[in-house]
Amino acid sequence: MLEARGGSVPGEVEEVARLEGVDPSKLARRLAEGRVVILRNARRSGRVRPTGVGEGLRTKVNVNLGTSGTVVDVGMEAEKARIAVRYGADAVMDLSIGGDITGVRRLILREAEPLPVGTVPTYQAWIEGVKRYKAMPPADWFLKVLEWHLRDGVDFATIHAGITRELAEKAVRSRRVEPIVSRGGAMLAAWMLETGEENPYYANWDYVLDLFAEYDAVISLGDALRPGAIADAHDDLQLGELYVNARLLERARERGVQVMVEGPGHVPLNRVALDVRMMKAITRGAPYYVLGPLVTDVAAGYDHIASAIGAAIAAAKGADMICYITPAEHLSLPTPEQVKEGLIAARIAAHAGDIVKLGPRAARWDAEMSIRRARLDWPGMFKLTLDPERARRIHSQFGSPTKACDMCGQYCAFLILGKWLKGRSWPSVDEALDRLGDGHRRC
């Protein structure tokens, strides 16, 4: 960030620009202004694909994984990391809270290569701290654990610095339906309520900035007070924390430390756009990393869908990274299969948003698919799907159709009209994109 601010174009910026097909100097300027971050710990240079998050870039998708308080199966978590790589995630967060947390982190850092990896150091600090000190650990313990994570090569880390003691006290006394649903937020709130001290990250923000600067890692400002029910959306607690985060962000910018900001949570559909606009205004265009938003509270078992709805709208309006939600959300740790389902749902949402945000640059994929579809080019279509295996399996679930699929068979619209479409010169991808045009983004 400091290098970009000096007017040069760092190597990582060149690489991100190449991957995304954007102008490197424009990208460098956005990085300098704090409108873009690049996920990659300096210690992992060469092993991690530098991943840009922010204005003008493709919407990224993050996969959460990690052991739980009750289910510790390291092999399964490693498998989830491999699924994340295989099915096109852009980042992975290891949220382990059970077993050998350090060991799992180091394993995930390897298994998830070349994806950047994030963590929430608070989990380990609180869980191991409470065991070690047989009471709430001292404030500097949180900073020490953070440093371990960065030294291990973590590319970004969620820091719940915005939940001050005052906000934590307000939250537990509030009339919210769900006072605090963030795990890290709850741990810090319990720590502050028990010790009477201020949030250790908030109180030591300059030192936190020093650490992240040292490793050129990205701070993800957590939303400990995100709404966990649509009735709690955009209340004084959520907004109060966002304002604190925005102040902390400005100090990070002054210092040249990269920051993105996390967002909700549960939000009614018609407030998702408002949420993004508000966040972007308050943070002067910082990259927005959203969890969901889930547009209803009732979809347990299918929350990846409730989340895809909100995430697509958020992405179209400017959210920059989507944290996936699996069908197991609100119910259980996910299985690897559920990780895959959640990831693909989030990728659909991200892409639907990118068609709006990036226009033809993103919609080329759709045009290529539809041109093949109109010509019943099945191998061509399968190759372009998010999950070719699944598409092939469904296509032949009642046998192996010859020309059209088993939905219509011989009564496929393209076959019925074959006689009149024969000899038609089919439009090219570029013609289709021309027609979609840039104008559609202004709707």
Next chain:
Amino acid sequence: MLEARGGSVPGEVEEVARLEGVDPSKLARRLAEGRVVILRNARRSGRVRPTGVGEGLRTKVNVNLGTSGTVVDVGMEAEKARIAVRYGADAVMDLSIGGDITGVRRLILREAEPLPVGTVPTYQAWIEGVKRYKAMPPADWFLKVLEWHLRDGVDFATIHAGITRELAEKAVRSRRVEPIVSRGGAMLAAWMLETGEENPYYANWDYVLDLFAEYDAVISLGDALRPGAIADAHDDLQLGELYVNARLLERARERGVQVMVEGPGHVPLNRVALDVRMMKAITRGAPYYVLGPLVTDVAAGYDHIASAIGAAIAAAKGADMICYITPAEHLSLPTPEQVKEGLIAARIAAHAGDIVKLGPRAARWDAEMSIRRARLDWPGMFKLTLDPERARRIHSQFGSPTKACDMCGQYCAFLILGKWLKGRSWPSVDEALDRLGDGHRRC
């Protein structure tokens, strides 16, 4: 409709008003104005739940089923009808095109009770007509088959009257990526191109109205020229057909025949709201029945998710009924399990929209769920989910958790903060709804 126009409140209106918790006289007025339709063939009075579709009512979800050109398994289609009933569909369409079409229709009419059932009579007319006449059947054959359907008790039927011969000729010569993707539309286009005659429904519209009036059934004006690729969205073909449909609709209104209008299809996310506003303006508030809209073309295998995104936005903006899309869309006839998945995705979309459209009337469900969630009341939560079996199965997929779920275990935010939340008086559903308020609908 004529009864309501006379100033009285028909029995079906009373029943719909009771089911939806709305004012009967207001509902009768909307029916009279053609802003609401009630799905129920007079012949099936007492066997079918009168189902209101339109302004001020809950967004409805339709399940398509029926034999295909290559897969004819009547038992499986009956099972799909039972799944539709069990998992909360509001209507079923039998789109059978293979085997004994009449027999399947009659079976589905029984199996789907008490749900209203719709069909696309064009399929049977074209398929059996071409066989019977060894050529394109005469125009009055299409009307004869329509009458069979209505006499069997079909509550609503898709009539692709808006694709005139001129539009069909334009479509096959167009530069569209996918000229015509509607099966019924393709059949009618082929019929017109082959015979040189005008669309039989369009040419005999008054007679079509007579038939629907006789059975008090609902016309669903089909969108034969819906975009099948986002690059084709809102082109002159789609809009041309919509204008023809709007004119046909006005003639139906004059005659007191109930009509709803069908919509796309594939539409970029930022044009979904525009699509609904445009349709509502052109049709003077007729009920809008949307297929999707799918916000990307690339999601084959997961199109229920691409569709849920568009459908939720459409519903929030005023679409009145959603046609579900299954994960098998673009690939195959769906299995019963895929029917269930598609239905639940569409129900999530409908409900997300209803939170916006209907406010607290819809959001009560969410408040009840979240209040139970904050108290870790698992049986209470399961009962409120869309698919309690699946929620229970996921909840115990790693064993049977005791208090919190296996995502966090002992580190559940509610448990970590238990000490400080103890003795808290939890907000009631009404308090939560008050806070969500009506104001949020104006965002």
